[in-house]
Amino acid sequence: MAENNTAQAPEKKGKMKLIITVVVITLLAIGLSVAGTFWFLKDDTASAVEESSSEPAEPEFQPSVYSDIQKPLRTTVQAQGRQRYAQIYLSFEAKDAAALEGAEKHMPLILNQLNMLLGSTQFADLQTPEGRVALSKKMLEAVNKMLEQEGEPAIARVLFRNFVVQ
Structure with a gap:
Protein backbone atom coordinates (compact mmCIF):
# COMPACT_ATOMS: atom_id res chain seq x y z
CA MET A 1 0.00 0.00 0.00
CA ALA A 2 2.79 2.37 0.73
CA GLU A 3 4.12 1.86 -2.75
CA ASN A 4 0.80 2.90 -4.26
CA ASN A 5 0.81 6.19 -2.31
CA THR A 6 4.27 7.18 -3.54
CA ALA A 7 3.37 6.31 -7.11
CA GLN A 8 0.29 8.53 -7.02
CA ALA A 9 2.23 11.57 -5.76
CA PRO A 10 4.27 12.03 -8.97
CA GLU A 11 1.07 11.77 -11.05
CA LYS A 12 -0.40 14.77 -9.16
CA LYS A 13 2.74 16.79 -9.90
CA GLY A 14 2.38 15.89 -13.58
CA LYS A 15 -1.27 17.00 -13.62
CA MET A 16 -0.31 20.21 -11.85
CA LYS A 17 2.40 20.88 -14.44
CA LEU A 18 -0.14 20.28 -17.21
CA ILE A 19 -2.65 22.70 -15.64
CA ILE A 20 0.02 25.39 -15.14
CA THR A 21 1.25 24.93 -18.72
CA VAL A 22 -2.29 25.23 -20.13
CA VAL A 23 -2.95 28.38 -18.04
CA VAL A 24 0.35 29.98 -19.12
CA ILE A 25 -0.30 29.18 -22.80
CA THR A 26 -3.84 30.57 -22.53
CA LEU A 27 -2.61 33.80 -20.90
CA LEU A 28 0.14 34.12 -23.50
CA ALA A 29 -2.40 33.66 -26.33
CA ILE A 30 -4.70 36.29 -24.83
CA GLY A 31 -1.82 38.73 -24.36
CA LEU A 32 -0.62 38.25 -27.95
CA SER A 33 -4.17 38.70 -29.21
CA VAL A 34 -4.58 42.00 -27.35
CA ALA A 35 -1.14 43.23 -28.46
CA GLY A 36 -1.89 42.34 -32.10
CA THR A 37 -5.24 44.13 -31.95
CA PHE A 38 -3.63 47.30 -30.58
CA TRP A 39 -0.92 47.12 -33.24
CA PHE A 40 -3.45 46.82 -36.07
CA LEU A 41 -5.70 49.54 -34.63
CA LYS A 42 -2.77 51.89 -34.18
CA ASP A 43 -1.89 51.60 -37.88
CA ASP A 44 -5.54 52.13 -38.94
CA THR A 45 -5.86 55.19 -36.72
CA ALA A 46 -2.62 56.70 -38.04
CA SER A 47 -3.67 56.15 -41.66
CA ALA A 48 -7.14 57.57 -40.96
CA VAL A 49 -5.57 60.69 -39.46
CA GLU A 50 -3.32 61.05 -42.52
CA GLU A 51 -6.30 60.63 -44.87
CA SER A 52 -8.44 63.12 -42.97
CA SER A 53 -5.66 65.71 -42.90
CA SER A 54 -5.23 65.49 -46.68
CA GLU A 55 -8.97 65.98 -47.35
CA PRO A 56 -10.50 69.42 -46.90
CA ASP A 68 -36.04 90.82 -33.56
CA ILE A 69 -37.82 93.72 -35.20
CA GLN A 70 -39.66 95.29 -32.29
CA LYS A 71 -42.35 97.10 -34.25
CA PRO A 72 -44.73 94.92 -36.24
CA LEU A 73 -45.55 95.28 -39.91
CA ARG A 74 -49.14 96.52 -40.09
CA THR A 75 -51.01 96.98 -43.32
CA THR A 76 -54.26 96.30 -45.09
CA VAL A 77 -54.65 93.51 -47.65
CA TYR A 85 -55.93 93.86 -41.66
CA ALA A 86 -52.56 92.08 -41.33
CA GLN A 87 -49.99 92.38 -38.56
CA ILE A 88 -46.70 90.47 -38.53
CA TYR A 89 -43.87 90.49 -35.99
CA LEU A 90 -40.60 89.55 -37.70
CA SER A 91 -37.16 88.27 -36.81
CA PHE A 92 -34.12 87.91 -39.04
CA GLU A 93 -31.76 84.93 -38.86
CA PRO A 108 -36.24 101.97 -42.67
CA LEU A 109 -35.64 100.91 -46.27
CA ILE A 110 -36.26 97.24 -45.44
CA LEU A 111 -39.47 97.91 -43.49
CA ASN A 112 -40.82 100.05 -46.32
CA GLN A 113 -40.20 97.29 -48.85
CA LEU A 114 -41.67 94.60 -46.58
CA ASN A 115 -44.80 96.69 -45.93
CA MET A 116 -45.27 97.16 -49.67
CA LEU A 117 -44.81 93.43 -50.24
CA LEU A 118 -47.27 92.51 -47.49
CA GLY A 119 -49.83 95.02 -48.76
CA SER A 120 -49.70 93.55 -52.27
CA THR A 121 -50.36 89.99 -51.01
CA GLN A 122 -53.85 88.53 -51.32
CA PHE A 123 -55.75 87.76 -48.12
CA ALA A 124 -56.46 84.17 -49.21
CA ASP A 125 -52.72 83.54 -49.56
CA LEU A 126 -52.10 84.69 -45.99
CA GLN A 127 -54.61 82.20 -44.60
CA THR A 128 -52.75 79.08 -45.80
CA PRO A 129 -49.45 77.73 -44.45
CA GLU A 130 -48.11 77.46 -48.01
CA GLY A 131 -48.96 81.12 -48.61
CA ARG A 132 -47.15 82.16 -45.45
CA VAL A 133 -44.06 80.18 -46.44
CA ALA A 134 -44.14 81.80 -49.88
CA LEU A 135 -44.47 85.24 -48.25
CA SER A 136 -41.48 84.51 -46.02
CA LYS A 137 -39.40 83.54 -49.07
CA LYS A 138 -40.47 86.68 -50.95
CA MET A 139 -39.56 88.79 -47.93
CA LEU A 140 -36.16 87.10 -47.69
CA GLU A 141 -35.46 87.78 -51.37
CA ALA A 142 -36.51 91.42 -50.98
CA VAL A 143 -34.36 91.96 -47.87
CA ASN A 144 -31.31 90.27 -49.39
CA LYS A 145 -31.71 92.24 -52.62
CA MET A 146 -31.68 95.51 -50.64
CA LEU A 147 -28.74 94.40 -48.52
CA GLU A 148 -26.82 93.42 -51.64
CA GLN A 149 -27.50 96.85 -53.19
CA GLU A 150 -26.14 98.48 -50.04
CA GLY A 151 -23.05 96.24 -49.96
CA GLU A 152 -24.04 94.30 -46.86
CA PRO A 153 -23.96 90.51 -46.31
CA ALA A 154 -27.20 88.55 -46.79
CA ILE A 155 -29.41 87.14 -44.05
CA ALA A 156 -30.44 83.46 -43.92
CA ARG A 157 -34.18 83.60 -43.14
CA VAL A 158 -37.10 85.84 -42.31
CA LEU A 159 -39.05 84.37 -39.41
CA PHE A 160 -42.60 85.16 -38.30
CA ARG A 161 -42.89 85.50 -34.53
CA ASN A 162 -46.53 86.48 -34.58
CA PHE A 163 -48.88 86.49 -37.53
CA VAL A 164 -52.39 88.01 -37.37
CA VAL A 165 -54.85 88.51 -40.22
CA GLN A 166 -58.49 89.51 -39.77
Whole structure:
Protein backbone atom coordinates (compact mmCIF):
# COMPACT_ATOMS: atom_id res chain seq x y z
CA MET A 1 0.00 0.00 0.00
CA ALA A 2 2.79 2.37 0.73
CA GLU A 3 4.12 1.86 -2.75
CA ASN A 4 0.80 2.90 -4.26
CA ASN A 5 0.81 6.19 -2.31
CA THR A 6 4.27 7.18 -3.54
CA ALA A 7 3.37 6.31 -7.11
CA GLN A 8 0.29 8.53 -7.02
CA ALA A 9 2.23 11.57 -5.76
CA PRO A 10 4.27 12.03 -8.97
CA GLU A 11 1.07 11.77 -11.05
CA LYS A 12 -0.40 14.77 -9.16
CA LYS A 13 2.74 16.79 -9.90
CA GLY A 14 2.38 15.89 -13.58
CA LYS A 15 -1.27 17.00 -13.62
CA MET A 16 -0.31 20.21 -11.85
CA LYS A 17 2.40 20.88 -14.44
CA LEU A 18 -0.14 20.28 -17.21
CA ILE A 19 -2.65 22.70 -15.64
CA ILE A 20 0.02 25.39 -15.14
CA THR A 21 1.25 24.93 -18.72
CA VAL A 22 -2.29 25.23 -20.13
CA VAL A 23 -2.95 28.38 -18.04
CA VAL A 24 0.35 29.98 -19.12
CA ILE A 25 -0.30 29.18 -22.80
CA THR A 26 -3.84 30.57 -22.53
CA LEU A 27 -2.61 33.80 -20.90
CA LEU A 28 0.14 34.12 -23.50
CA ALA A 29 -2.40 33.66 -26.33
CA ILE A 30 -4.70 36.29 -24.83
CA GLY A 31 -1.82 38.73 -24.36
CA LEU A 32 -0.62 38.25 -27.95
CA SER A 33 -4.17 38.70 -29.21
CA VAL A 34 -4.58 42.00 -27.35
CA ALA A 35 -1.14 43.23 -28.46
CA GLY A 36 -1.89 42.34 -32.10
CA THR A 37 -5.24 44.13 -31.95
CA PHE A 38 -3.63 47.30 -30.58
CA TRP A 39 -0.92 47.12 -33.24
CA PHE A 40 -3.45 46.82 -36.07
CA LEU A 41 -5.70 49.54 -34.63
CA LYS A 42 -2.77 51.89 -34.18
CA ASP A 43 -1.89 51.60 -37.88
CA ASP A 44 -5.54 52.13 -38.94
CA THR A 45 -5.86 55.19 -36.72
CA ALA A 46 -2.62 56.70 -38.04
CA SER A 47 -3.67 56.15 -41.66
CA ALA A 48 -7.14 57.57 -40.96
CA VAL A 49 -5.57 60.69 -39.46
CA GLU A 50 -3.32 61.05 -42.52
CA GLU A 51 -6.30 60.63 -44.87
CA SER A 52 -8.44 63.12 -42.97
CA SER A 53 -5.66 65.71 -42.90
CA SER A 54 -5.23 65.49 -46.68
CA GLU A 55 -8.97 65.98 -47.35
CA PRO A 56 -10.50 69.42 -46.90
CA ALA A 57 -12.07 69.77 -43.48
CA GLU A 58 -15.84 70.18 -43.19
CA PRO A 59 -16.92 73.64 -42.13
CA GLU A 60 -17.44 74.00 -38.43
CA PHE A 61 -20.92 74.47 -37.06
CA GLN A 62 -21.83 78.11 -36.66
CA PRO A 63 -24.85 78.90 -34.54
CA SER A 64 -27.43 81.24 -35.97
CA VAL A 65 -27.77 84.80 -34.74
CA TYR A 66 -31.20 86.42 -34.51
CA SER A 67 -32.48 89.98 -34.55
CA ASP A 68 -36.04 90.82 -33.56
CA ILE A 69 -37.82 93.72 -35.20
CA GLN A 70 -39.66 95.29 -32.29
CA LYS A 71 -42.35 97.10 -34.25
CA PRO A 72 -44.73 94.92 -36.24
CA LEU A 73 -45.55 95.28 -39.91
CA ARG A 74 -49.14 96.52 -40.09
CA THR A 75 -51.01 96.98 -43.32
CA THR A 76 -54.26 96.30 -45.09
CA VAL A 77 -54.65 93.51 -47.65
CA GLN A 78 -57.32 93.04 -50.30
CA ALA A 79 -59.92 90.27 -49.87
CA GLN A 80 -62.72 90.06 -52.45
CA GLY A 81 -63.30 93.79 -52.61
CA ARG A 82 -62.93 94.29 -48.85
CA GLN A 83 -59.96 95.54 -46.96
CA ARG A 84 -58.53 93.25 -44.31
CA TYR A 85 -55.93 93.86 -41.66
CA ALA A 86 -52.56 92.08 -41.33
CA GLN A 87 -49.99 92.38 -38.56
CA ILE A 88 -46.70 90.47 -38.53
CA TYR A 89 -43.87 90.49 -35.99
CA LEU A 90 -40.60 89.55 -37.70
CA SER A 91 -37.16 88.27 -36.81
CA PHE A 92 -34.12 87.91 -39.04
CA GLU A 93 -31.76 84.93 -38.86
CA ALA A 94 -28.17 85.05 -40.06
CA LYS A 95 -24.98 83.07 -39.66
CA ASP A 96 -22.95 86.27 -39.41
CA ALA A 97 -23.67 89.10 -36.99
CA ALA A 98 -22.45 91.58 -39.63
CA ALA A 99 -25.50 90.75 -41.76
CA LEU A 100 -27.82 91.66 -38.89
CA GLU A 101 -25.90 94.87 -38.25
CA GLY A 102 -26.30 95.77 -41.93
CA ALA A 103 -30.01 95.01 -41.78
CA GLU A 104 -30.36 97.18 -38.66
CA LYS A 105 -28.51 99.99 -40.39
CA HIS A 106 -30.90 99.94 -43.36
CA MET A 107 -34.05 99.07 -41.41
CA PRO A 108 -36.24 101.97 -42.67
CA LEU A 109 -35.64 100.91 -46.27
CA ILE A 110 -36.26 97.24 -45.44
CA LEU A 111 -39.47 97.91 -43.49
CA ASN A 112 -40.82 100.05 -46.32
CA GLN A 113 -40.20 97.29 -48.85
CA LEU A 114 -41.67 94.60 -46.58
CA ASN A 115 -44.80 96.69 -45.93
CA MET A 116 -45.27 97.16 -49.67
CA LEU A 117 -44.81 93.43 -50.24
CA LEU A 118 -47.27 92.51 -47.49
CA GLY A 119 -49.83 95.02 -48.76
CA SER A 120 -49.70 93.55 -52.27
CA THR A 121 -50.36 89.99 -51.01
CA GLN A 122 -53.85 88.53 -51.32
CA PHE A 123 -55.75 87.76 -48.12
CA ALA A 124 -56.46 84.17 -49.21
CA ASP A 125 -52.72 83.54 -49.56
CA LEU A 126 -52.10 84.69 -45.99
CA GLN A 127 -54.61 82.20 -44.60
CA THR A 128 -52.75 79.08 -45.80
CA PRO A 129 -49.45 77.73 -44.45
CA GLU A 130 -48.11 77.46 -48.01
CA GLY A 131 -48.96 81.12 -48.61
CA ARG A 132 -47.15 82.16 -45.45
CA VAL A 133 -44.06 80.18 -46.44
CA ALA A 134 -44.14 81.80 -49.88
CA LEU A 135 -44.47 85.24 -48.25
CA SER A 136 -41.48 84.51 -46.02
CA LYS A 137 -39.40 83.54 -49.07
CA LYS A 138 -40.47 86.68 -50.95
CA MET A 139 -39.56 88.79 -47.93
CA LEU A 140 -36.16 87.10 -47.69
CA GLU A 141 -35.46 87.78 -51.37
CA ALA A 142 -36.51 91.42 -50.98
CA VAL A 143 -34.36 91.96 -47.87
CA ASN A 144 -31.31 90.27 -49.39
CA LYS A 145 -31.71 92.24 -52.62
CA MET A 146 -31.68 95.51 -50.64
CA LEU A 147 -28.74 94.40 -48.52
CA GLU A 148 -26.82 93.42 -51.64
CA GLN A 149 -27.50 96.85 -53.19
CA GLU A 150 -26.14 98.48 -50.04
CA GLY A 151 -23.05 96.24 -49.96
CA GLU A 152 -24.04 94.30 -46.86
CA PRO A 153 -23.96 90.51 -46.31
CA ALA A 154 -27.20 88.55 -46.79
CA ILE A 155 -29.41 87.14 -44.05
CA ALA A 156 -30.44 83.46 -43.92
CA ARG A 157 -34.18 83.60 -43.14
CA VAL A 158 -37.10 85.84 -42.31
CA LEU A 159 -39.05 84.37 -39.41
CA PHE A 160 -42.60 85.16 -38.30
CA ARG A 161 -42.89 85.50 -34.53
CA ASN A 162 -46.53 86.48 -34.58
CA PHE A 163 -48.88 86.49 -37.53
CA VAL A 164 -52.39 88.01 -37.37
CA VAL A 165 -54.85 88.51 -40.22
CA GLN A 166 -58.49 89.51 -39.77
